[in-house]
Each structure stands twice: as structure tokens, then as C-alpha cells.
Amino acid sequence: MRAAQFHAYQGPLDLVDHPDPEPGPDGAVVRVRASGVCRSDWHAWMGHDSSVTPPHVPGHEFAGDVVAVGPQVRGVRLGDRVTAPFACGCGRCAECRSGHQNLCHHEYQPGFDGPGSFAEYVFVPHADVNIVPLPEGLAFDEAASLGCRFMTSFAALVDKARLAAGESLVVMGCGGVGLSAVMIAAAVGARVVAVDLDERRLARARELGAHATVVAKDDTVDEVLQLTGGGAHVAIDAVGSPLTAAQAVRSLRRRGRHVQVGLLLAGDAAPPMPMLEVIKRELVVTGVHGMAASRYADLLTFVTDRRLEVGRLIGKRIALSEAGAELAAMGDFAQQGLSVIDRF
Ligand SMILES: [Zn+2]
Numbered sequence: 001m002r003a004a005q006f007h008a009y010q011g012p013l014d015l016v017d018h019p020d021p022e023p024g025p026d027g028a029v030v031r032v033r034a035s036g037v038c039r040s041d042w043h044a045w046m047g048h049d050s051s052v053t054p055p056h057v058p059g060h061e062f063a064g065d066v067v068a069v070g071p072q073v074r075g076v077r078l079g080d081r082v083t084a085p086f087a088c089g090c091g092r093c094a095e096c097r098s099g100h101q102n103l104c105h106h107e108y109q110p111g112f113d114g115p116g117s118f119a120e121y122v123f124v125p126h127a128d129v130n131i132v133p134l135p136e137g138l139a140f141d142e143a144a145s146l147g148c149r150f151m152t153s154f155a156a157l158v159d160k161a162r163l164a165a166g167e168s169l170v171v172m173g174c175g176g177v178g179l180s181a182v183m184i185a186a187a188v189g190a191r192v193v194a195v196d197l198d199e200r201r202l203a204r205a206r207e208l209g210a211h212a213t214v215v216a217k218d219d220t221v222d223e224v225l226q227l228t229g230g231g232a233h234v235a236i237d238a239v240g241s242p243l244t245a246a247q248a249v250r251s252l253r254r255r256g257r258h259v260q261v262g263l264l265l266a267g268d269a270a271p272p273m274p275m276l277e278v279i280k281r282e283l284v285v286t287g288v289h290g291m292a293a294s295r296y297a298d299l300l301t302f303v304t305d306r307r308l309e310v311g312r313l314i315g316k317r318i319a320l321s322e323a324g325a326e327l328a329a330m331g332d333f334a335q336q337g338l339s340v341i342d343r344f
């Protein structure tokens with residue numbers, strides 16, 4: 001098969017020939033029809049992620065059809081249109097058995113723990129646990145665009161924060177995660193205040209349902225407090241920086257809920273948090289690590305029942321040969337929309 005591989009951190013992605021993956025006893029092989037290009041792929045390529053060593057094939061947001069399954073697989077058939085969460089579970093540990101496959105003790109992430117979906121085919125372990133069938137009306141590129149950022153925002157707002165109609169939400173950062181959050185919150189019936197440094201991204205947030213937008217600056221928190229009548233019910237930091245994480249928490253009203261979604265890596269891993277505010281206002285501070293495979297059905301129902309036009313989150317469709325240039329361009333924070341590889 002053809003795959004896009006880097007041989008050194010921050011080096012070019014070369015198109016190489018690899019043997020086709022095998023499904024093993026209980027896995028599956030998916031022919032990749034669409035693969036998102038994500039900031040987590042960029043982190044791996046930059047060398048920020050200790051689990052990734054070159055040579056490496058990135059890619060973890062994919063959709064396609066099943067071309068091989070292991071002899072022990074029961075619920076997945078050849079030709080099924082499918083996706084899989086980026087954090088695959090083993091199906092047997094305590095977390096998996098309680099429905100939290102994304103917190104599996106033996107987690108496997110395609111594109112990090114093994115070769116990813118910047119390739120014609122990708123391996124998915126424990127297919128009966130991790131393979132998710134797609135509804136008929138959902139295109140492969142739309143499904144791929146749900147596979148990481150949208151799904152994480154869904155887990156943050158619907159599962160963790162239990163955002164309700166009529167509540168207010170502040171979203172720090174309007175990249176893929178943030179814009180997904182805007183779309184989900186608007187569909188729930190919440191009032192959304194979106195914050196970003198970039199005017200174009202704020203314009204996108206308004207198009208996707210944000211009620212108010214704030215250009216990030218020193219007094220961002222004061223402005224959000226004003227716009228939300230004393231603080232938001234729910235906040236998410238979709239940037240992943242010590243500054244925006246703390247600003248998100250400070251933007252909450254009493255008993256507000258903060259969900260940390262943006263990754264805080266390396267030197268940012270232990271940011272200062274206003275814990276006195278957490279105590280005095282009884283705030284809830286939590287995080288999300290993707291979403292469990294078992295929650296995918298509800299996410300897909302949410303998208304199809306409410307006719308969410310998730311394709312609007314896609315900024316660009318590219319060929320596999322362009323994946324390297326796309327990753328290299330991700331250092332630019334002002335990037336617009338998700339990029340999806342749809343030609344292999
Ligand atoms: Zn497990």
C-alpha cells in the first residue's frame with residue numbers, strides 16, 4: 001500500500017510502499033477513504049509526543065470501508081462503512097468493561113502507537129470493540145471530520161459538562177475543537193460566547209452559531225463576564241495554554257463547569273490554576289481524552305437527527321501527497337478549518 005511517512009521529526013513526508021496491514025485474530029483493516037490532518041499529528045511530527053519515533057506514518061481521524069477482519073470478529077463485515085475512535089480500547093480491562101474504552105489500560109492509538117491513516121489502509125485492533133458503523137447519509141469526509149475534534153467537543157459538552165438549553169458557554173479558541181464546540185452548543189440551544197485572537201476565526205464562529213465573539217486580550221475575562229450576565233455556566237479551553245485554561249475558569253459563574261480540551265504538553269503540562277476560585281464558587285474542573293467507542297452511536301444520532309452540517313467544518317480537501325506540506329503549515333495558529341485527505 002501507499003503511505004505517507006516521515007523519516008525524521010519535522011522532515012518531509014515521503015510517499016512509500018508498505019506491506020498491507022493484517023487484521024490479526026480480532027482486528028480489522030480499513031481501506032481509508034478520508035483522513036483528517038490534526039494538530040495532534042503535528043505534535044507527533046514535531047517530536048513533542050514521546051510515543052512516536054520515526055520512521056512513522058501519522059493519521060488518526062479516518063473513515064473508510066472494511067477490507068479484512070480477523071477470524072474472531074463477530075459484528076463487523078467486509079464492505080461495512082466505518083470509523084473508529086482515535087483511542088482504541090482492549091475491550092477487557094475494567095475501564096473498557098465499564099464503557100470507558102477511551103481510558104483503556106492498554107490503549108492503542110492509530111498514528112501514534114502504530115501506523116496511522118495517512119495511508120491506503122489502516123489497522124484497527126479489537127474490531128468488535130472499536131469499529132463504529134456509519135449512518136448512510138454521512139459521507140466519509142464528514143465522518144473523518146468528526147473523528148477527533150468534534151467527538152472530543154461532544155464528550156466535553158454533552159457528556160462531561162451536561163450543557164443544557166438556555167445555559168451560556170464560553171469557548172476559548174476557535175480552531176477545529178472550538179468551532180465544533182460552537183456548533184454543538186448552538187444545536188443544544190445554549191448561548192455561546194467565542195473567544196479567539198483572529199477575526200476570521202471569530203467570523204466563522206458566528207456563522208456556525210456563536211451569539212457573541214470576543215477578540216482575546218488582557219481583559220477577556222471581564223468582557224465574558226459582562227456578556228454572560230456574571231459568568232458562563234460552562235467553559236472550555238480549546239487552545240491548550242496556561243493562559244486560556246485559567247481565563248476559562250475565571251469566566252465561570254458560581255457552580256460553573258470547566259472542561260479542559262486543548263492539550264497542555266511539555267512545559268505547559270502543569271499550569272497554574274485559580275484553585276481558590278474553584279473552592280469559593282464551587283466550580284467543577286474536568287478534562288476529556290477523546291470519547292469512548294460506546295458513545296459514538298449517540299454522537300452520530302445527534303449529528304443526523306439535528307441535521308448538523310458537519311461538512312462546513314472542513315476547510316480543505318487534499319491528496320495524500322500534500323499531507324507533509326499540510327502538517328508543516330500547522331505551525332500557523334491562524335489556520336482556517338479542518339483539512340481532510342480524500343485522495344490516496
Ligand atoms: Zn481496555
Ligand SMILES: [Zn+2]
Nearest residue numbers: 038040061148
Ligand atoms: Zn486529531
